[in-house]
Amino acid sequence: MEQEQTNNKKILVIEDEHFIGELYTRALNKNGYTVKVIADGIEALKECQTDRYDLILLDLMIPNMTGFEILNKLKDPSTTSPVHAKIIITTNLEQRDEIKKEIEKKADAYLIKANLTPNELVDFLSQVK
Amino acid sequence: MDDFKKLARIYKNITFIFLILNLLIIFGSLYIESHFFNLSFYFSLALSGLMSVLFLTIIYIVLPKLFLKPLEILWYTILKLNPDSNSYFPKVDQDKLKVGKELVGNLIGQIYKIAIVANQDLMKVEQQKTDLSSEFLATRIPLPIFVLDNQETVKFVNKYGATYLGLEITDILGKNIYSILDLAFSSDDTLDNWLKEVKNKTAISIKSWERVKLNLQNNHPTLYFDMVAYYNLGNSQGYSLILTLFDHTKQYSEDDQAISFVAIAIHELRTPLTLLKGYIEVFSEELKDNLTPELSSFMEKMKATNDQLNLFVNNILNVARIDSDQMELKLTHQSWNSILSEAIDNISLRAKVRGINFETDIEQNLPEVGVDRISIQEVIYNLLDNAIKYSKDSKRIIIKSFLNKEGYVETTIQDFGRGIPENIMGKLFTKFYRDYHNRSQVGGTGLGLYISKAIIDAHQGNIWVKSKQNEGSTFGFTVLPFNLLSKDQKDLVNDEIVQNAHGWINNHSYYRR
Known part of the structure; x- marks a missing residue:
């Protein structure tokens, strides 16, 4: 039996590919994170705005509202409900240059999902300070 | 003529x-x-x-x-x-002007000269004080035209030129052309370089460029065009350069959309790759003590295969980027020792499952380099992947890295496999080129070396190969220590971004609340 650790960190995984959400939840739970997965863009934005999370994994291609739109809303300087979570873009989609530059300004980290195993993702997250 | x-x-x-x-x-x-x-x-x-x-x-x-x-x-x-x-x-x-661009550019230049003379005469006759340039023939040519003096200041622009840029004529006149047109060329054969050359050598010269890219401010879409420049030193009015633009935004931006198609296709390929990677990890973790040696070697082979497919998918994307001039490097301060050992680590499983050993001879304390970590690691992956593929029955691959006589960080990868016939050595770095004899025996697409060369070129390094048939090949490349980067390259360096093998982490704090 694996020892479940706890690090008291809350993480919101915004991901519409159910199986990926499942794998990430498993690895994150093992490392002590409390995980919630949401697959819908609008619902995800609402959940982000509760500001209950330490980390947000944000997929860019999700239904109803893109991850890029969510990022823009969360980092809008005029927002009345600032979010303190670190935002990590997790995507498999290559972005156009203009969007890449915007993401660089607004997100805290960026990764291509296909390049990491779930455990490597957990390691990566531990480096996001 | x-x-x-x-x-x-x-x-x-x-x-x-x-x-x-x-x-x-x-x-x-x-x-x-x-x-x-x-x-x-x-x-x-x-x-x-x-x-x-x-x-x-x-x-x-x-x-x-x-x-x-x-x-x-x-x-x-x-x-x-x-x-x-x-x-x-x-x-x-x-868009329909497929042939004769230079001819049209040249003739427009000639007509323009005649128009200047005609206008001078007209001025003498009519003693008009208004700016006659608005009456110039060039005003009526339905192509954007810019006339510059020998300091590259815009002396005249026709209304098509101003409309094309979404500006007023008065916004453009008297400005330096480079402050108005932020031109991007597909090679270092730029307007500026050409002008430097012709100014010293010739009185009249004409030149055309294809697929020039122009980024405009204020969310304007990017423009693409072919451009003809007509240089004439001897012009008595001090108008030494005429630029004519042939818009191809629609056609060339369709090429851009082609990369979006590639991006979507790659997204679809990466989703199952992500899942496979995850499941393989779960299985090896959970079953590691219960597998027979055979099954555990299958597990490793499965992981290596998945990684190989991932490299290939990334290669397709890179080729699409290179071919549409969208290869953007993010240069950062990096430790070469850490880049190299991380890349070797990540690919060592692929060597292991084929029974191949990496022997490394890497100088400690190599200077910091200025590179795009992810791109340069793709070069290492591709060269090592080739060395593994072409090793035949040999089980040795030697990786060396050292500071060479020129002060560059040089890395070589030597295999003892089938080697490369002399007659194809010159073509190795071209797209899809593979040795005909090897094609049936070794999988692969011939994209790796093409990509590696493009990435190394973009880093201002060199890449080369030495090979003898049936004795093996050595591929080598150089990257520049950070302090040898040119000023232009240093401008690209963004130290707020911390790269690692899997992505980047932003160091900035000013967007945080």
């Missing part, structure tokens, strides 16, 4: 090709009809004649359109020269 000759040559070549095609159609169809359909000779002859007439009709329609287009632009231009003319001039679709 060279431009006329060029146009004539293109015309000759095309008509010759059509002639051959027509003959092929006649004889080919005759042959097919008589051998496969058993038609009578006269009937076959009539049918072939009919097909030939159809083909010639298509040529009859297409050829004049193609070759009369330059003439058409100039014809409208000359028509407009007549101040009494009130005729309606249809808009000329520049």
Whole structure:
């Protein structure tokens, strides 16, 4: 039996590919994170705005509202409900240059999902300070 | 005159090709009809004649359109020269100007010169004080035109030029051309470099570029065009350079959309790759103590295979980026030792499953380099992947890295496999090139070296190969220590971004609340 650790960190995984959400939840739970997965863009934005999370994994291609739109809303300087979570873009989609530059300004980290195993993702997250 | 000759040559070549095609159609169809359909000779002859007439009709329609287009632009231009003319001039679709760009550019330059002289005379006669440049012939040419003095200051721009950039003529006049046009060329053969060269050497010169990219401010879409420059030192008005733009935004941005298609396709490929990677990890973690040696080696092979597919997917994306000039590097301060060992680590499983050992001889304390970590690791992956693939029965690959005599960080990867025949060495770094003999024996696409060269070139490094057939090959490349980067390259360095093998982490704090 694996020892479940706890690090008291809350993480919101915004991901519409159910199986990926499942794998990430498993690895994150093992490392002590409390995980919630949401697959819908609008619902995800609402959940982000509760500001209950330490980390947000944000997929860019999700239904109803893109991850890029969510990022823009969360980092809008005029927002009345600032979010303190670190935002990590997790995507498999290559972005156009203009969007890449915007993401660089607004997100805290960026990764291509296909390049990491779930455990490597957990390691990566531990480096996001 | 060279431009006329060029146009004539293109015309000759095309008509010759059509002639051959027509003959092929006649004889080919005759042959097919008589051998496969058993038609009578006269009937076959009539049918072939009919097909030939159809083909010639298509040529009859297409050829004049193609070759009369330059003439058409100039014809409208000359028509407009007549101040009494009130005729309606249809808009000329520049996209259809497939041949004779240099000729049109050159002739516009000549007409412009005549117009300057004509206007001087007009000024003398009429003593007009208004800016006559607005009456210049160039005002009426339906192509964006910029006239510069020898300091590259814009002396004149026609209304098409201003509209094209979404600016007013007054916003452009008197400004340095480079502050107005932020031009991006596909090679270092730029306007600036060409001008430096011709200014010292020649009095008159003409040059054209294809696929020039222009980024505009204020969320304007990117413009793409071909450009012709006409340089004339001896102009008494101090107008030394005329730039004419041929818009191809629609056509070239469709190429951009092609990369979006590639991006979507890659997204679809990466999703199952992500899942497989995850499941393999879960299985090896959970079953590691319960697997037989055979099953555990299968597990490793499965992981290595998944990684290989991932490298290939990334390669496709890189080729699409390189081919559409969208390869963007993010140079950062990096430790070469850490980059190299991380890359070797990540690919060592692929070597292990084939029983190959990496022997490393890496100088400690190599200087910090200025590189794009993810791209440069792709070079290492590709070179190591090739070394593994072409190792045949040999089980040794030697990786060395050291500071060479020129002060560059040099890395070599040596295998003892089948080697490369001398006659194909020169073509190795071209896209899809693979040794014919190896094609049937070794998988792969021939993209790796093409990508590696493009990435190393973009880092201002060198890449080369030494090889002897049946003895093996050594691939080597250099990257620059950070302090040797040129000023332009240092401007690209963004130390707020911390890269690692899996992505980047932003160091900035000012967006945080």
